[in-house]
Amino acid sequence: MLWNAILLALREIRRNIMRSSLTALGIIIGVAAVIIMVTLGSGATAKVTKQISSLGSNMLLIRPGQGMHGPGGRQSTASAFKVEDAEAIARDVSGLEAVAPSATRSMQAIYGNENWSTTAVGTTNAYLEVRDWPIEKGRQFSKSELHGGKAVCILGSTVGNKLFGGQNPLNATIRLKKLSFRVIGLLKTKGQSTFGADRDDIVLIPLRTLHRRITGNTNVSVIYVSVLNGVSIEMAKKNIEQLMRERRHISQREDDDFNVMDMREIVKILSGTTRVLTGLLGAVAAVSLLVGGIGIMNIMLVSVTERTREIGIRLAIGALEREVLLQFLVEAVVLSSLGGIIGIMFALTTSVVLAKVLLVPFIFNIGIVFISFIFSVAVGIIFGYFPARKAAHLDPIEALRHE
Numbered sequence: 125m126l127w128n129a130i131l132l133a134l135r136e137i138r139r140n141i142m143r144s145s146l147t148a149l150g151i152i153i154g155v156a157a158v159i160i161m162v163t164l165g166s167g168a169t170a171k172v173t174k175q176i177s178s179l180g181s182n183m184l185l186i187r188p189g190q191g192m193h194g195p196g197g198r199q200s201t202a203s204a205f206k207v208e209d210a211e212a213i214a215r216d217v218s219g220l221e222a223v224a225p226s227a228t229r230s231m232q233a234i235y236g237n238e239n240w241s242t243t244a245v246g247t248t249n250a251y252l253e254v255r256d257w258p259i260e261k262g263r264q265f266s267k268s269e270l271h272g273g274k275a276v277c278i279l280g281s282t283v284g285n286k287l288f289g290g291q292n293p294l295n296a297t298i299r300l301k302k303l304s305f306r307v308i309g310l311l312k313t314k315g316q317s318t319f320g321a322d323r324d325d326i327v328l329i330p331l332r333t334l335h336r337r338i339t340g341n342t343n344v345s346v347i348y349v350s351v352l353n354g355v356s357i358e359m360a361k362k363n364i365e366q367l368m369r370e371r372r373h374i375s376q377r378e379d380d381d382f383n384v385m386d387m388r389e390i391v392k393i394l395s396g397t398t399r400v401l402t403g404l405l406g407a408v409a410a411v412s413l414l415v416g417g418i419g420i421m422n423i424m425l426v427s428v429t430e431r432t433r434e435i436g437i438r439l440a441i442g443a444l445e446r447e448v449l450l451q452f453l454v455e456a457v458v459l460s461s462l463g464g465i466i467g468i469m470f471a472l473t474t475s476v477v478l479a480k481v482l483l484v485p486f487i488f489n490i491g492i493v494f495i496s497f498i499f500s501v502a503v504g505i506i507f508g509y510f511p512a513r514k515a516a517h518l519d520p521i522e523a524l525r526h527e
Contacts, residue, residue: 150416151463157409159471165402167484182351202381204343219355224250235287246334254350262309273332278309280326417507424511439520449516456508464500
């Protein structure tokens with residue numbers, strides 16, 4: 125009986141193919157919208173997690189100031205760190221793999237007729253270790269270059285491409301403003317950060333060189349710390365905070381004038397944000413499924429009205445009410461199920477294309493596909509029941525009189 129009901133439903137759908145297609149369109153759009161939003165949201169979450177993780181493993185960031193506080197979200201001011209602070213952290217805090225002090229300055233890089241505005245970062249070789257950033261060509265700084273403040277540099281891939289194109293930059297001499305630097309290395313490409321900044325637009329120089337020849341002071345703007353595997357990051361963070369409070373002479377009643385950021389916390393915050401946004405977008409998209417269900421109810425009511433005489437004949441020759449109910453209910457479910465299947469195929473195809481355009485990974489989520497299909501079937505059952513019940517409860521005599 126169920127199979128016959130399905131065949132009858134397919135026959136009625138083919139008989140009014142244009143009307144059926146427009147009716148199913150609401151379900152198609154609803155299912156596709158939910159799957160696309162959730163798939164792209166999952167891809168965005170994965171991209172954020174991967175990019176922040178690529179900054180370095182088990183990394184802590186130590187910056188002056190307390191972050192965003194006060195009216196208007198202005199950043200509190202505090203004195204910069206010194207090189208001695210980084211040396212004290214490396215010496216007095218146990219369980220650390222590497223400590224890298226750094227200071228930055230925006231500068232114009234020049235080679236021949238080419239020039240490029242970039243960021244010069246004064247640091248040590250520990251910077252590459254903490255940031256998990258290998259050198260593609262060339263070498264790191266030597267001890268004599270670091271201690272003597274030599275004019276040598278390591279280029280990010282963006283700066284290398286802008287200044288040298290496809291040429292090998294090793295041993296070439298570039299200028300940072302009026303200072304000449306010999307290129308000793310080229311960093312491996314990192315790509316864009318989570319917020320769209322180009323991480324490869326960078327020139328690394330010895331920290332002492334930046335202090336002596338460019339800034340004229342010994343300030344350190346950021347200290348990067350890498351914690352050994354197996355060591356508690358929370359404990360390392362607590363020990364660093366205690367040491368820095370002592371070095372900066374902060375009393376127990378005073379707040380820290382620095383902040384130690386755990387990169388895992390940033391991953392959790394950004395991932396949680398993208399998940400919430402994905403859920404909200406998915407919920408908004410799901411509303412179109414309800415709209416599609418209302419369209420199915422509307423068209424099924426029209427169908428019942430058009431086929432009133434047919435229903436009366438079936439009831440008059442012995443058809444049971446439940447058989448009539450099943451026929452129209454199956455027709456609504458088949459219509460919504462076809463819309464769900466088409467919507468799934470359209471959504472997966474569109475998601476693959478949009479993932480490439482938006483530069484996020486395509487993550488196939490079988491769970492959301494299954495839930496979307498079940499939801500489309502449920503919409504057919506819920507919104508098809510009332511028209512089916514109305515058809516089943518028609519008075520045969522009145523139905524036969526219907527023109």
